[in-house]
Amino acid sequence: MKILTEHINVPGIETIDVFRKHGGYSAVEKALKKMTPDEVTEEVKKSGLRGRGGAGFPVGMKWSFLAKPEGVPRYLVCNADESEPGTFKDHYLMWKSPHTLIEGMIVSSYALGANTSYIYVRGELMYVVNILEKAIQECYDKGLLGKNILGSGYDLDLFVQPGGGAYICGEETALLESLEGKRGNPRNKPPFPAVKGLWQSPTVVNNVESIAATSWIVNNGGEEYAKIGIGRSTGTKLISASGHLRKPGVYEIPLGITVEDFIYADEWCGGIREGHKLKAVVAGGSSVPILPAELILKTANGENRLMTYESLSDGGFATGTMLGSGGFVVMDETTCIVHNTLTFGQFYHHESCGQCSPCREGTGWMDKVLHRIEHGKGREEDIDLLVDVAKKIEGNTICPLGDAAAWPVAAAIRHFRDEFEWHIRHPEKATQKGAVFMREGASWTK
Amino acid sequence: MKVTIDNITIEVEPGTTIMQAARQIGPEVAPPAMCYYEPLKASGGKCRGCLVKVTAGSEKDPRPMPKLVPSCITQVQEGMIVENTINEQVLETRKGIVEFLLLNHPLDCPICDQAGECHLQDFSFEHGVSKTRTVEERNTFEQVDLGDHIQLHMNRCILCYRCVYTADQITDGRVHGVMHRGDHAEISTYIEKAIDNDFSGNIIDVCPVGALTDKTYRFKNRVWFTKPVEAHCDCDKCSGNVTLWYRGEEVIRVTGRKNEWGEVKEFICNTCRFDRKKTSDWTIEGPSKVSRASVISANKYGANTIKPAFPIKQAAEQYKKIDDNRDRSFLAPQKQLN
Numbered sequence: 055m056k057i058l059t060e061h062i063n064v065p066g067i068e069t070i071d072v073f074r075k076h077g078g079y080s081a082v083e084k085a086l087k088k089m090t091p092d093e094v095t096e097e098v099k100k101s102g103l104r105g106r107g108g109a110g111f112p113v114g115m116k117w118s119f120l121a122k123p124e125g126v127p128r129y130l131v132c133n134a135d136e137s138e139p140g141t142f143k144d145h146y147l148m149w150k151s152p153h154t155l156i157e158g159m160i161v162s163s164y165a166l167g168a169n170t171s172y173i174y175v176r177g178e179l180m181y182v183v184n185i186l187e188k189a190i191q192e193c194y195d196k197g198l199l200g201k202n203i204l205g206s207g208y209d210l211d212l213f214v215q216p217g218g219g220a221y222i223c224g225e226e227t228a229l230l231e232s233l234e235g236k237r238g239n240p241r242n243k244p245p246f247p248a249v250k251g252l253w254q255s256p257t258v259v260n261n262v263e264s265i266a267a268t269s270w271i272v273n274n275g276g277e278e279y280a281k282i283g284i285g286r287s288t289g290t291k292l293i294s295a296s297g298h299l300r301k302p303g304v305y306e307i308p309l310g311i312t313v314e315d316f317i318y319a320d321e322w323c324g325g326i327r328e329g330h331k332l333k334a335v336v337a338g339g340s341s342v343p344i345l346p347a348e349l350i351l352k353t354a355n356g357e358n359r360l361m362t363y364e365s366l367s368d369g370g371f372a373t374g375t376m377l378g379s380g381g382f383v384v385m386d387e388t389t390c391i392v393h394n395t396l397t398f399g400q401f402y403h404h405e406s407c408g409q410c411s412p413c414r415e416g417t418g419w420m421d422k423v424l425h426r427i428e429h430g431k432g433r434e435e436d437i438d439l440l441v442d443v444a445k446k447i448e449g450n451t452i453c454p455l456g457d458a459a460a461w462p463v464a465a466a467i468r469h470f471r472d473e474f475e476w477h478i479r480h481p482e483k484a485t486q487k488g489a490v491f492m493r494e495g496a497s498w499t500k
Numbered sequence: 501m502k503v504t505i506d507n508i509t510i511e512v513e514p515g516t517t518i519m520q521a522a523r524q525i526g527p528e529v530a531p532p533a534m535c536y537y538e539p540l541k542a543s544g545g546k547c548r549g550c551l552v553k554v555t556a557g558s559e560k561d562p563r564p565m566p567k568l569v570p571s572c573i574t575q576v577q578e579g580m581i582v583e584n585t586i587n588e589q590v591l592e593t594r595k596g597i598v599e600f601l602l603l604n605h606p607l608d609c610p611i612c613d614q615a616g617e618c619h620l621q622d623f624s625f626e627h628g629v630s631k632t633r634t635v636e637e638r639n640t641f642e643q644v645d646l647g648d649h650i651q652l653h654m655n656r657c658i659l660c661y662r663c664v665y666t667a668d669q670i671t672d673g674r675v676h677g678v679m680h681r682g683d684h685a686e687i688s689t690y691i692e693k694a695i696d697n698d699f700s701g702n703i704i705d706v707c708p709v710g711a712l713t714d715k716t717y718r719f720k721n722r723v724w725f726t727k728p729v730e731a732h733c734d735c736d737k738c739s740g741n742v743t744l745w746y747r748g749e750e751v752i753r754v755t756g757r758k759n760e761w762g763e764v765k766e767f768i769c770n771t772c773r774f775d776r777k778k779t780s781d782w783t784i785e786g787p788s789k790v791s792r793a794s795v796i797s798a799n800k801y802g803a804n805t806i807k808p809a810f811p812i813k814q815a816a817e818q819y820k821k822i823d824d825n826r827d828r829s830f831l832a833p834q835k836q837l838n
């Protein structure tokens with residue numbers, strides 16, 4: 055079942071004519087001519103679609119929280135900042151099929167009563183900005199954007215704004231600050247964007263994939279969408295699969311397939327690269343806890359782990375993780391977890407905006423300690439120190455970047471403590487090129 | 501609105517923050533504020549030193565709030581119950597915040613002009629632990645002059661953003677701000693521009709640490725040897741209400757007057773601050789009220805409010821650590837006495 059990527063490999067799908075030949079913009083026709091904005095929102099609610107940017111908050115519910123005071127403009131902002139290590143699905147979708155996003159933007163803006171909407175694109179992706187702008191121009195030329203769209207009386211202007219290349223500008227309030235032309239510092243909440251967002255006006259911020267999915271929901275109905283998936287994980291999800299896989303890439307999966315299938319089935323990633331074994335997976339982008347092979351395939355109760363929000367988080371952080379943004383990073387036995395944790399640690403250290411002290415200082419501290427351990431200068435007490443620093447950051451910051459920096463470190467130590475100890479106790483071995491600790495009896499140890 | 505903080509209930513206006521309500525009760529329950537500064541709009545929420553536990557959100561919805569909340573920007577609700585000094589999690593977290601703020605802070609208090617009136621010193625004294633757990637090298641920055649009168653020691657900055665808001669809100673045209681991100685972020689002027697306007701000196705007063713210092717006062721004295729006196733003058737730029745800091749007969753520094761929370765009551769102009777350094781420039785009102793906890797009061801009251809247990813314990817711990825077999829070869833050879 056493909057919803058977003060069905061026609062993604064059709065030659066010329068990035069042009070409006072080919073896109074329309076394959077059913078493109080039928081959702082705009084339907085929504086603007088036959089439905090009220092509230093009816094569109096109602097379908098999205100019924101679909102059970104959850105935010106694809108990381109937190110998984112129900113999209114329809116977020117829309118219904120939007121404040122609607124008289125005489126104040128409302129905005130829809132599409133979060134296309136995609137900078138989470140391991141996540142590259144929005145990039146792929148916008149690059150291959152820009153109209154899929156634009157159609158969703160028109161339908162969603164209509165539902166929210168927004169007459170100006172923005173797509174905030176990660177600064178490094180200038181060529182995607184150009185692709186989107188070209189596609190938007192095509193829409194203006196065909197009367198799908200601008201004044202009185204398709205004669206419906208609804209006006210919409212759509213702008214693309216490239217960011218400056220900061221991960222933190224993916225956090226929705228930092229994004230709004232940046233969009234306003236300011237330094238991308240996250241705002242203190244409340245007030246939430248639904249009440250005071252862009253230029254102090256009610257604003258909805260949604261991920262590219264969330265918005266793109268709304269056209270299909272308008273065309274086929276929320277109930278149809280909800281039939282795909284399991285429980286509260288409805289619909290399809292783009293997964294960015296990377297690492298030691300036979301076939302890494304972006305896959306659109308129906309939520310609910312097993313993790314095992316996703317990794318090993320030929321339809322999806324086709325297994326671990328030749329001659330190697332699965333060691334660990336970061337299932338939802340660098341921010342979510344890493345899990346060792348046995349816990350990513352089965353939950354602590356021995357059930358098959360599924361690609362759903364609920365199943366991946368089964369067991370809490372003790373034995374579970376999160377679906378997050380769907381950045382699925384697979385590591386085989388050649389991967390050193392300490393090295394990997396350091397890489398993530400460096401990233402968060404580099405990307406913290408520096409506004410609040412726990413994140414600003416804590417990310418730098420963890421990076422320095424991890425760096426020492428990785429380079430053979432670790433002390434026995436460093437492991438507990440890292441756990442404690444992570445704990446002091448978590449929950450105490452302005453925005454979730456602090457948590458996102460703390461979780462991977464805490465989880466790596468939780469599940470791979472022996473590897474950290476080995477680094478500290480055997481620095482001469484651990485610092486040799488390509489050296490990796492082999493846990494005795496582990497499924498990945500040869 | 502009724503709100504209870506550390507078991508003390510008080511009636512406050514709607515829109516009051518937890519911090520303001522706590523301050524109304526008194527310093528015993530007021531959370532420490534390293535970034536919040538009441539006279540500056542939008543300040544607060546950054547240092548996280550003021551995090552408190554809300555054990556009941558309101559009368560209508562008495563559920564506890566899941567995370568600690570920054571008291572300086574969280575408004576009270578009818579029937580809210582807050583724990584500050586009586587909550588273990590709050591105190592433990594605050595220890596962590598002190599540790600974070602000191603992580604890259606140089607230990608140069610002995611040569612820092614702010615020592616004795618530094619909020620970070622107070623904060624770590626009251627809420628920190630004596631031991632340090634870090635062995636990492638501290639981040640360092642170059643020391644720079646921001647115009648003629650102000651020096652920036654970025655090493656000491658805790659990125660509270662007060663000076664940024666001050667420049668935004670009381671001067672025309674801010675030319676400095678925060679550059680870069682994370683612990684490599686720094687206060688900087690726009691392409692090395694000098695800060696030059698009549699009210700720029702106020703950023704020195706709002707700075708909680710010794711990151712922004714008055715070059716006309718630099719290394720002149722320690723604050724505890726000086727005597728603050730309230731004075732005013734007829735100024736065409738500002739209210740002219742200031743504090744003069746005397747050493748003997750000499751005015752060595754002029755600052756704005758501060759309230760008991762260390763916040764400037766009225767911002768003053770640069771002429772008053774930097775140029776009027778003679779007693780004859782001023783009408784003297786009398787000595788400033790000095791808080792008993794201030795270092796200026798140390799040894800001046802019979803009963804000192806500073807509890808000596810902590811420093812004594814700390815000194816004992818440090819003393820024990822001195823190793824008698826340590827390498828002394830770096831010491832100059834002792835002269836033989838005949």
Ligand SMILES: Cc1cc2nc3c(=O)[nH]c(=O)nc-3n(C[C@H](O)[C@H](O)[C@H](O)COP(=O)(O)O)c2cc1C
Nearest residue numbers: 105106107133135136137224225226260261264454
């Ligand atoms: C540090 C940080 C970075 C984020 N980056 C992104 C991003 O690149 N793209 C995105 O859609 N959401 C990102 N988010 C989540 C957004 O804040 C927001 O929750 C999301 O855009 C909402 O859209 P959704 O409900 O459709 O998922 C980030 C959050 C944080 C804390």
Ligand code: SF4
Nearest residue numbers: 407409410413451453
């Ligand atoms: S948690 Fe980190 S990134 Fe978020 S506001 Fe605080 S310092 Fe900035």
Ligand code: SF4
Nearest residue numbers: 657658660661663707
């Ligand atoms: S220089 Fe001082 S006032 Fe400005 S941000 Fe740093 S600590 Fe705060």
Ligand code: FES
Nearest residue numbers: 545547548550572
């Ligand atoms: S004083 Fe409240 S966060 Fe700094």
